[in-house]
Amino acid sequence: xxHQISSSICLPNAASVQPSxxxxxxxKSDARTKIGYHTKIPRxxxxxxxQSGYLFPEISKQEAKHAQxxxxxxxxxxxxxxxxxxxxxxxxxxxxxxxxxxxxxQGYSGYGPEQGNKEIRKAIAETFYQDMGVKENEVFxxxxxxxxxxxxxxxxxxxLSAAVQDPSFPAYVDxxxxxxxxxxxxxxxNKFRDIVYMKCGPENDFFPDLSxxxxxxxxxxxxxxxxxxxxxxxxxLKKLVxxxxxxxxxxxxxxxxxxxxxxxxxKSIFEIPEAKxxxxxxxxxxKFAGFTGVRLGWTVVPEELLYSNGYPVIKDFNRIVCTxxxxxSNIAQAGGLACLTAExxxxxxxxxxxxxxxxxILVDTFASLGRKVYGGxxxxxxxxxxxxxxxxxxxxxxxxxxxxxxIPGIGFGPGGEEYIRVSSFGHxxxxxxxxxxxxxxx
Numbered sequence: 001x002x003h004q005i006s007s008s009i010c011l012p013n014a015a016s017v018q019p020s021x022x023x024x025x026x027x028k029s030d031a032r033t034k035i036g037y038h039t040k041i042p043r044x045x046x047x048x049x050x051q052s053g054y055l056f057p058e059i060s061k062q063e064a065k066h067a068q069x070x071x072x073x074x075x076x077x078x079x080x081x082x083x084x085x086x087x088x089x090x091x092x093x094x095x096x097x098x099x100x101x102x103x104x105x106q107g108y109s110g111y112g113p114e115q116g117n118k119e120i121r122k123a124i125a126e127t128f129y130q131d132m133g134v135k136e137n138e139v140f141x142x143x144x145x146x147x148x149x150x151x152x153x154x155x156x157x158x159x160l161s162a163a164v165q166d167p168s169f170p171a172y173v174d175x176x177x178x179x180x181x182x183x184x185x186x187x188x189x190n191k192f193r194d195i196v197y198m199k200c201g202p203e204n205d206f207f208p209d210l211s212x213x214x215x216x217x218x219x220x221x222x223x224x225x226x227x228x229x230x231x232x233x234x235x236x237l238k239k240l241v242x243x244x245x246x247x248x249x250x251x252x253x254x255x256x257x258x259x260x261x262x263x264x265x266x267k268s269i270f271e272i273p274e275a276k277x278x279x280x281x282x283x284x285x286x287k288f289a290g291f292t293g294v295r296l297g298w299t300v301v302p303e304e305l306l307y308s309n310g311y312p313v314i315k316d317f318n319r320i321v322c323t324x325x326x327x328x329s330n331i332a333q334a335g336g337l338a339c340l341t342a343e344x345x346x347x348x349x350x351x352x353x354x355x356x357x358x359x360x361i362l363v364d365t366f367a368s369l370g371r372k373v374y375g376g377x378x379x380x381x382x383x384x385x386x387x388x389x390x391x392x393x394x395x396x397x398x399x400x401x402x403x404x405x406x407i408p409g410i411g412f413g414p415g416g417e418e419y420i421r422v423s424s425f426g427h428x429x430x431x432x433x434x435x436x437x438x439x440x441x442x
Contacts, residue, residue, distance in 0.1 A: 045180075046177060046179070046180045046182075049182065049184065049185060049192075050174065050177055051185050055170050055407070055412075056079075056080050059079050059080060059407060059411075062395075062396075063075065063077070063079070063399070063405050066400070070403070074403060075403050075404075075405060076402075076404045076405070076426070076430050076433060076434045077405045077423075078362075078404055078405060078406055078422050078423045078425075078434060079405040079407045079421075079423060080405075080407070080423070081287065081380065081381065081423045081425055082292050082423075082425060083286070083287060083292050083351075083355075083425050084425050084426050084427055085290060085351045085354055085355075085427075086290070087289065087290045087291075087294075087335075088344065088347035088348065088350075088351075090338055090341070090343055090344050090347055091289070091335050091338045091339055091344050091347070091348075092335070093338075094334045094335055094338035094344075095294075095331050095334050095335040095338075097334070098330060098331050098334035098335075099331055109330055111327065112330050113327060114321050114325055114327045115137075115139075115140050115141065115318065115321060115327070116139065116141025116142075116298070116328060116333065117141070117333050118136065119337055120141055120333050120336050120337045120340070121136040121137070121139040121140075121298075122136040123336075123337055123340040124139050124298055124340065125139050127340045127345070128258075128267070128268065128283070129268060129270060129300070132268060132270040132271060133276065134276075134300055134302070135303070137303075138300050138301055138302055138303060139298055139299075139300055140298060140299045140300075140301065140317065140318075140321055141296070141297075141298050141327075141328050141336070142296075142297045142298060142321075142325065142328055143296065143325075143329070143332075144284055144286060144295050144296065144297040145254065145256050145282045145283060145284040145297040146171050148282050148298075148299045149171050149175055149254075149282060150171075150175045150178075151299075151317075151320055151321065151324060152252055152280060152282070152299070152317070153175045153176070153178075154179075154320050154324070155316055155317060156179070156181070156217075156218060156250075158179055158180035158181050159181070160217035160218055161194060161195075161196070161215075161217050161218070162181055162182070162194075162195055162216055162217065162218040162219075162220065163195070163196035163197075163213065163216040163218070163219045163220065164176075164195060164197060164198065164220045164413070165200045165208065165220070165221060165225060165413075166197035166198055166199050166200060166413040166414060166415035166416075167200070167227055167228065167409060167413040167415045167416035167419075168200075168220065168222060168225065168226070168227075168412060168413055169226045169227075169254065170412065172220040172222075172252075173192065173195060173413070176192075176195060181194060181195075182195050183195070189414060190410070190413075190414040191413075191414060196213065196214055196216050197413060197414065197415065198213055199415050200228065200230070200415065201415060202372070202374060202385075205230075205236075206225060206232075207230075207232055210239055210243045215247040215249065216249060217248075217249055217250065218249065218250050218251075218252060219240070219244060219249055219250070219251045219252070220252050220254070221240065221251055221252070221253050221254070221269075222253075222254035222255075222256070222257075223237070223253070223254075223255065223258075223266075224258070224260060224261060224378045224379035225379070226254075226256070226257065226379070226381060226412075227375075227381055227409065227419075228374055228375055228381070228383045229374060229375020229377070229378065229380075229381040229383055230374065230375060230379075230383075231261055231263070231266075231377075231378035231379065232265065232266070233266075234264070234265070234271065234272070237266055237269060237271070237272050237275075238272050240272075241269070241274055241275045241278060241279070244278040244279070245274060245277065245278055248308070250278060250279070250305075251269065251275075251278055251279040251280070252279075252280055252282065253269040253279050253280065253282065254281075254282050254283070255267065255268055255269070255281055255282070255283045256282070256284040256297075257287060257288075257379045258283065259287075259288035259352055260287075260288070260352060260355075260356065260378055260380055261378045261379075262356070262377060263377070263378065265378060268281060269281055270300070270302075276302035276303075276304040276305065277302075277305060277306075278305070279302070279305070280300065280301050280302075280305065280313070280317075282297070282298075282299050283297060283298055283300075284296070284297035284298075285297060285335075285336055285339060287380070288348055288351075288352055289335075289336070289339045289348055290348075290351060291332070291335070291336075294332050294335060295328075295332060296328055296329075296332040296333065296336045301313055301314040301317045354428070355424050355425055356376075356424070357428075358380075358424035358425075358428065358431045359375075359377075359379075359380055359381075359382060359424035361424075361431050361432065361435055362376065362382050362422055362431065362434070362435065363375075363376040363382055365434075365435040365439060366382065366384050366422075366438070368439065369438065369439065369442055371385060371386070372384070372385040373385075380423060380424040380425055381421055381422070381423060381424070382421070382422040382424065383409070383419055383420075383421055383422075384420050384421075384422060385418060385419055386419070386420065390410075390417070390418075391408035391409040391410045391411075391416060391417055391418060391419055391420055392408045392410060394406075394408065394420050395407070395408040395420055398438075398442070401441040401442070402434070402437040402438060402441050403437070406421065406422050407420060407422075407423075408420060409421060
């Protein structure tokens with residue numbers, strides 16, 4: 001049976017509970033016999049609207065099931081986009097120095113500024129936004145881009161409408177569901193009623209047809225895109241900014257993969273004139289610095305960005321950060337600052353180059369098998385087309401025949417059906433072995 005899933009925000013790990021020990025009842029589920037004590041607190045309605053399990057834990061479940069059924073299989077993981085190469089010594093040394101200093105009277109520090117230490121905010125502004133007019137006080141350092149996506153959602157009224165690229169990273173839709181702006185899920189279309197899905201496929205160069213896109217209050221946009229690996233051109237982003245200005249919309253721009261861009265595509269929305277009036281940019285150290293487990297990111301909220309009443313959005317975001325967050329780890333920030341030194345940044349470019357060489361190997365492999373392949377040029381993801389086939393079926397067959405984990409495209413939205421996403425994060429020997437298996441069995 002092919003599983004059709006839509007993703008949801010994953011819940012924290014909890015103690016395992018046997019089905020016989022607990023029951024769940026709600027207005028949207030079948031009533032079951034109450035067992036044991038229940039509070040009188042109703043479940044939040046919007047959480048009931050979340051569909052199935054969050055995509056990546058669901059993939060992990062399928063992998064675990066395959067491993068259990070095939071105990072001798074040597075599984076290659078090209079699914080979840082987790083980095084594999086070691087963090088350069090110059091960066092880990094900076095974190096270690098920070099750790100050891102905490103054991104001294106002179107070096108100990110407790111809470112830091114919720115917005116991030118001044119030094120790293122300044123370094124981020126100068127490294128990534130040079131000549132774009134972004135000031136250090138507009139940079140908010142965080143524990144990662146995905147966390148900031150939800151903090152930004154707190155800014156926005158539940159009544160506001162939203163648009164997403166289709167396909168796109170699941171967190172944009174799922175956080176919109178949780179905050180009450182998605183409406184009911186429509187199983188027949190695999191979409192939420194009140195979200196506009198902007199089709200981004202090869203037929204329109206992976207950029208939405210804005211002339212056919214209805215106005216929404218919020219536009220989530222990721223470039224280079226996860227999962228398709230496509231980066232928007234300067235002309236395309238100029239159209240997006242003009243579209244947002246004409247409609248009075250807000251762009252939430254995710255640039256987490258910007259350091260992988262190899263051509264002249266913009267690395268920031270703020271390369272576009274007037275973007276500071278309509279956009280917030282979210283980014284991360286995770287994929288370019290190997291900080292997926294260290295956790296460090298940032299968000300830029302321009303002073304020029306104003307609500308309809310003229311009040312600066314940055315003031316509200318600052319209040320939310322101060323209320324909901326106590327600041328990024330000072331150890332992680334020390335590592336982030338080391339990433340942005342000339343020597344640290346050069347070392348990181350080596351790792352990025354490694355992943356992009358992996359991408360080329362995988363692109364060439366699927367192309368040799370007669371598949372239409374996209375991505376792999378400006379992002380560490382390869383987007384492979386299997387016309388007429390269910391993406392979950394393709395995922396299952398590849399796992400069964402080759403012991404390789406990929407991601408079914410439908411998990412990124414209805415526009416991802418017939419595709420799989422393949423990650424180039426991996427050690428070179430694993431990528432080469434994956435190439436051999438794919439050429440042999442597909």
